[in-house]
Amino acid sequence: MLHLMLPLLLLLPQVPTAPGPEPATTQPTPAYDEGPLVVEVSGIREMRLKMFGGPEQVQNDSDLRVQYRIKGERLRELSRFGNLILTDFTDDTGTQLLDPSIYTEQEKKFTRVNTMGTERLRQTGLLLVSRVKMANRAARQVKSIKGTVKLIFGTTLEKVTVINPGQFYGKNIADARLETIGIQARIVPFDEIEQPIPTDRAIVVQVRAHE
Structure with a gap:
């Protein structure tokens, strides 16, 4: 008996390779120690607390907290800084959300040494937080924020x-x-x-x- 061995060639259909994900575009890290000295709102947190039942009196901890960022090239020379002292915080209904009596005279005069260093200030800016009363639900935006903060600059020790x-x-x-x-x-x-x-x-x- 004669056995024949013939080569066999299979042609398979080519399946196109699915394109891979595009490489992520690296976003440049913002530098907050450049340009003029300015203040911007960098975050808002609103917390409403409602207690139900019980005869005990519970302190109302509902509040509105706003984080501000001070940025600018002069942060490279920041030596000391004080507390953020607000003088006005009004919403678009005309309601004043600030109780100015929350600041003591010592808090108004106090300044602390800048221990953050220039690199951290470059990455985050100088972050400060204020706490005011909760806005009415009819309010849609903040109309006015005014205040002061002491910044002390120096390049020599x-x-x-x-x-x-x-x-x-x-x-x-x-x-x-x-x-x-x-x-x-x-x-x-x-x-x-x-x-x-x-x-x-x-x-x-x-x-x-x-x-």
Whole structure:
């Protein structure tokens, strides 16, 4: 018996390859330390709380919180900054949502050292938050926001050593270098401080431009 072995060629239909996903376009990271110094609203959170039942009185925690971003090239020189103090927050129904009594005199004057560094400020800007009363449901937009924040800029660092600062308790610190650079520093007595601090471990210094 004769066996024949013939080559067999199969022609399969070509299935077009599905195109893959387009590579994601890399968006440039925004830099918030460029351009003029401006303030913008970067976020809003509204929370309404309604309690049902029970004779106990529950504090109303409904509120409206707004986050602001300060941006601009001068943030590279930011040395200290204070609290955001609003003077007006009105919705489009004409309702004033701000209670100005929420700010103490100490909060209005307080400033803190900028510990964030230039890189973080470049990535996020300076973020500040305000809290106001809940708007009526008839309101559709915010009509007016006004306020102030203290920003202190500086590019040079002055080191001043004060020996035994306790001797200036309640008085201005007498120092020739402070006088030369136009700085007035005062040790604040504890009875003038609104918020209690550990008196055995801290002192409060009020610093301002020399009058």
